[in-house]
Amino acid sequence: MKIFIPTPLRVYTEKQDAVEVAGTTVAEALSALTMKYPDFQKHLYTGEGKLRSFVNVYLNDEDVRYLPEGDKTPVKDQDTLSIIPSIAGGCCRTGDRAFGACCCCRD
Amino acid sequence: MLKVSDPVYEAMRQHGEETYPHECCGVMLGRSEDAVNAVTEVVRAGNTRTDSAHNRYHIAPQELIRIQRQGREKGLDIVGFYHSHPDHPAQWSPTDFAEAHWLGCSYVITAVEKGAARQTNSFRLTGHTEETKKFEPEPISVTGQNTPGLGPE
């Protein structure tokens, strides 16, 4: 199956935006990826081996975290996995503090 | 350096004016080569933080996957993201930094004051891991269609 790699992690896949791996479950496919490119390990997982909180793994259009079987979900050859770090941010509430003392209003 | 054409640059700034007093957000597609992130087009994203849209933004992963796929079909990569700071300076906030994870990508922030776009700044997320990442200010080169290389500032 194919795993789509986000821009920041392509330095570890010889610039490829997609990697072909073998596996019968999501977990097997991911471990095939980290076997092939060991540098992925620390970017995807914490020291305890848990998927980092800001890393999303999608099986086709479904978040693997919310699949009933999680990463044990069986996969077929034509399925795709996408690794997608989250995008978020923001300023503090305008009303929370005086305008000049806001967290992002630095000199 | 962030390289962007004038219409695309203005499109990002205008997005912030339209969503004022809420934050806007979007994805920049283009090519990344060495020290330059060259933006070809921007894709508006829906801010999924409806609870606190005036001071938070979030792009749903499904939407990112869709945008990444669209880019891929045109040979373009995600090279960065933009958002606005309604009535706040164009500086990254601690939340922006904590929630930035796309190493090597550019994060563009436009200050929108009372509905009008003011300063636009770009910050490159540098470093090789989550633990060593940092935001570095980078110059923005805005190129007109007929005057390549000429920026407004």
Ligand SMILES: [Zn+2]
């Ligand atoms: Zn921000």
